[in-house]
Amino acid sequence: MVEPEGFKLNFMSTISKLPQPIPLIFGFEGTDGADALSRARSMGGLGVILFARNCVSREQVQQLLGELERDWPGDPPLCSIDHEGPRVHRMRSFVEEPPDARTLGASEDTEVTYETGRGMGKALRELGFHINFAPVLDLDEFPDHPALKQRCFHKDPLVVGQHGAALVRGLHEAGITACGKHFPGHGSAHLDSHVVLPESPRTLAELQTRDLLAYRDPVEVGLELIMTAHVRFSAISESPSTCNPTLLSSVLRNHMGYTGAVITDDLDMEGFRAMGPIRTSVQQAIMAGVDILLCCRDPELQEDALAALCDLHQSSSAGRERVEEAAKRAHKVYCSAHQRSREKRP
Numbered sequence: 001m002v003e004p005e006g007f008k009l010n011f012m013s014t015i016s017k018l019p020q021p022i023p024l025i026f027g028f029e030g031t032d033g034a035d036a037l038s039r040a041r042s043m044g045g046l047g048v049i050l051f052a053r054n055c056v057s058r059e060q061v062q063q064l065l066g067e068l069e070r071d072w073p074g075d076p077p078l079c080s081i082d083h084e085g086p087r088v089h090r091m092r093s094f095v096e097e098p099p100d101a102r103t104l105g106a107s108e109d110t111e112v113t114y115e116t117g118r119g120m121g122k123a124l125r126e127l128g129f130h131i132n133f134a135p136v137l138d139l140d141e142f143p144d145h146p147a148l149k150q151r152c153f154h155k156d157p158l159v160v161g162q163h164g165a166a167l168v169r170g171l172h173e174a175g176i177t178a179c180g181k182h183f184p185g186h187g188s189a190h191l192d193s194h195v196v197l198p199e200s201p202r203t204l205a206e207l208q209t210r211d212l213l214a215y216r217d218p219v220e221v222g223l224e225l226i227m228t229a230h231v232r233f234s235a236i237s238e239s240p241s242t243c244n245p246t247l248l249s250s251v252l253r254n255h256m257g258y259t260g261a262v263i264t265d266d267l268d269m270e271g272f273r274a275m276g277p278i279r280t281s282v283q284q285a286i287m288a289g290v291d292i293l294l295c296c297r298d299p300e301l302q303e304d305a306l307a308a309l310c311d312l313h314q315s316s317s318a319g320r321e322r323v324e325e326a327a328k329r330a331h332k333v334y335c336s337a338h339q340r341s342r343e344k345r346p
Contacts, residue, residue, distance in 0.1 A: 015043065015044055015306060015310060017310070017313070017314075018044075018306075018309060018310060018313055018323065018327070019313075019323060019324045019327035019328075020044075020074075020327065020331075021044070021045070021046050021074075021075070021327065021330055021331055021334060022043070022044040022045050022046065022306070022309070022327070023046060023291055023292045023293060023309075023326050023327055023329075023330035024043065024044070024045040024046055024292070024293045024295065024302070024305065024306065024309075025045065025046050025047050025048065025049055025078065025080060025263070025292060025293070025294050025295075026039060026043070026045055026048060026049070026294075026295045026296070026302050027048065027049050027050075027051060027295065027296035027297045028048060028054070028297075029053065029054075029297075030053075030054065031053075031054055031055070031056050031060055031064065032063075032064060032067065033064055033067035033068050033071060036048050036068060037067075037068065037071055037072065037073075039299065039302065040072055040073055040077070041073050043302060043303065043306055044073070044074070044306075045077070046077070046078055046292065046330055046334060047077035047078030047079055047080060047130070047131075047334075048068065048077055048078075048079055048080065049080045049081060049082075049133075049294065049296055050064075050079070050080070050081045050090060050129075051081075051090055051296070052090045052091075052092075054090075055090050055091045057093075057094055058091075058094045058095075058127065061091065061127050061128070062127055062128055065079050065127065065128030065129070066128060069128070075334075076338075078130045078131055078333075078334055078337055078338070079128060079129045079130050079131070080129065080130065080131035080132070080133060081124065081129055081131075081132060081133070082132070082133045082134065083095075083098075083120055083123075083124060083132050083133075083134060084098070084100075084101065084134045084135075084136065084151060085097065085098045085099060085100040085101060085150070085151070086099075086100050086150065087100065087149065087150050087151055088151065091127075095123050095127075096119070096123065098116050098119070098120050099116060100150040100151065101135065101136055101150065101151055101152055101153045101163070102140060102150045102151075102152060102153065102154075103150075104116060104153060104163055105140070105152070105153030105154035105159055105160070105163050106154070108159075110162050110163055110165075110166040111166070113153075113163045113166040113167050113170070114166040114167070114169055114170040115170060116167065116170060117135075117166065117167035117168065117169065117170020117171045117173075117174070117178075118170035118171070118173050118174045119170075119174075120132065120134075120167075120170070120171060120174070120176070121170060121171040121172070121173065121174025121175060121176035122174045122175075124174075124176050125174055125175040125176055125341060125344055129176060130176065130177060130337040130338065130340075130341050131176065131177045131178075131179060131225070131337055132171055132176050132177070132178060132179065133179045133181060133227060134167065134171070134178060134179065134181075135153075135163070135164045135167040135168065135178065135180060135181075135218070136148065136151045136152055136153075136181055136182070137160055137161070137164045137180045137181065137182075137183075137185075137214040137215055137218065138151075138152050138160075138181075138182055138185055138186045138187040138211070138214075138229075139152060139154070139155050139156075139157060139160060139185060139187035139188070139210065139211055139214065140152035140153065140154055140155045140160075140187060141155055141187040141188050141190075142187070142190050145187070145190060146190075146191065146192040147186065147191075147192040147193065147194065148186060148187060152187060155187075157210055157211060157212075157213035157214040158213060158214075160214040161213060161214045161215065161216050161217035161218060162217055164180060164214060164215075164217065164218040165217035165218045165220065165221045165223075168180070168218045168221055168222065168223050169221050169222075172221075172222060172340060173344075174344060175340050175341045175342075175343060175344025176340070176341070177224070177225060177333070177336065177337040177340055177341075178218075178223060178225070179223075179225040179226065179227050179263065180215060180218050180219075180223050180225070180226050180227070181226070181227035181228075181229070181265070182227055182228065182229035182230075182231070182265060183215070183226050183227065183228050183229060183241065183247070183248075183252065183262075184207050184211055184212055184229065184233075184241055184247050184251065184252075185200070185202070185207065185210070185211030185212070185214070185229065185231075186198070186200075186229040186231055187211065188200045188201065188202050188210075188211070189229075189231045193229065193230040193231060193265065193269055193270070193271030193272075194269050194270060194271065195270050195271075196270055196271065196274065197230060197231075197232060197240060197270070197271045197272075197274040197275065198230075198231050198232070198271065199231070199232050199233075199234060200231050200232070200233050201235065202233055202235065202236075203233075203235040203236065204233075204235070204236050204246075204251070207233070207236075207251075208251075208255075212251070212256065215256065215258075216256075219256070219257075219258055219260075223260065224260035224261065224332075224333060224336060225260055225261050225262075225263060225333055226252070226258065226260060226261075226262050226263070227262075227263050227264070227265055227294075228241055228242040228248070228262060228263070228264050228265055228285075228290065229241050229242070229265065230242055230264075230265050230269055230271030230272050230275075231271070233247070239284065239288070240271070240275055242264050242265070242272060242275070242281075242285050242288070242290065243275060243281060243284040243285045243288050244288055245287070245288040245289060247288075248262060248288045248289030248290065249288065249289040252289065253289065260329070260333070261291040261292055261329040261330060261332065261333045262289055262290050262291050262292070262329075263290070263291065263292040263293075263294055264285060264290055264292070264293055264294050265294065266294050266295065266296040267282070267293060267294065267295045267296075267301060267305060268295060268296050268297050268298050268301060278301060278304045278305065278308070279304055279305075279307060279308040279311065280308075282304070282305050282308035282309070282312075283308050283311070283312045283319075286308075286309065286312060286322055286323060286326060287312070287318075287319070287322055290326070291325075291326040291329040291330055292326070292329075292330050292333070293305050293309075309323060
């Protein structure tokens with residue numbers, strides 16, 4: 001749909017009133033920076049996420065990320081990617097494939113996991129990335145899980161936490177900021193949130209004695225970014241975890257003492273779209289405790305997410321305060337990730 005020019009100017013004017021940086025990481029099309037820079041000029045944003053569609057060769061990725069750093073409007077962007085192992089590997093043809101998490105967890109040697117994280121981080125940093133959306137901290141409850149097969153360290157949350165912390169340390173040591181996912185745990189929901197909104201039978205007490213234990217060690221070693229799961233825990237609330245203040249505020253922040261930022265899983269996923277109208281769900285997510293929105297492809301959804309932020313910021317003092325708090329946490333991650341990268345840059 002082509003919007004009239006007056007609409008675009010008004011939209012950009014409204015966005016400019018939001019606190020900076022705008023807490024949005026977005027995906028784009030192409031293997032050069034043209035589309036990403038066009039979206040950044042019209043929407044702003046914290047940075048980008050790359051997929052296989054954006055990655056052809058080592059030289060091309062370095063040139064792409066260099067172009068974004070040079071030409072991004074305002075401060076340079078955060079550049080992120082999912083780089084886990086055999087199942088989730090966006091640069092398969094030119095970056096060494098790490099072992100899968102299940103193999104690492106079975107080894108019982110966290111030093112191997114640390115070195116794996118350090119190697120992953122070194123490879124990403126040399127290309128120009130700042131954030132890796134790893135480790136997966138979900139429990140390996142179903143060996144044939146359609147979304148998580150081979151991506152989880154173990155079914156024992158303490159083992160998951162030990163290996164997760166080791167991977168976080170390795171990534172951070174190499175100059176890449178880690179992100180633990182998918183809070184509060186996707187392992188007990190045996191469906192793929194890319195294609196449906198999964199249901200988990202877990203109660204809050206069961207989460208506290210199982211899934212949430214996996215986050216303890218990673219947070220203690222400095223994990224400062226956590227991604228939500230698009231999963232509904234009906235025994236706790238009808239609101240899925242991405243929009244659930246009990247889980248994101250009461251549990252994660254008040255009970256667990258987490259002070260870092262919270263980012264959504266991709267809002268393009270059916271697990272999020274199934275929650276209801278995009279703008280309503282985005283506002284519910286922010287009010288529940290989400291700080292950064294991840295929108296991996298659809299430009300209309302990205303604009304809807306920003307419009308929801310604008311409306312929330314203007315709707316009430318509570319909405320304005322929550323958007324401003326989210327922007328502050330996003331800015332803290334931005335500064336930390338760039339500083340970590342600079343310290344380790346060759």
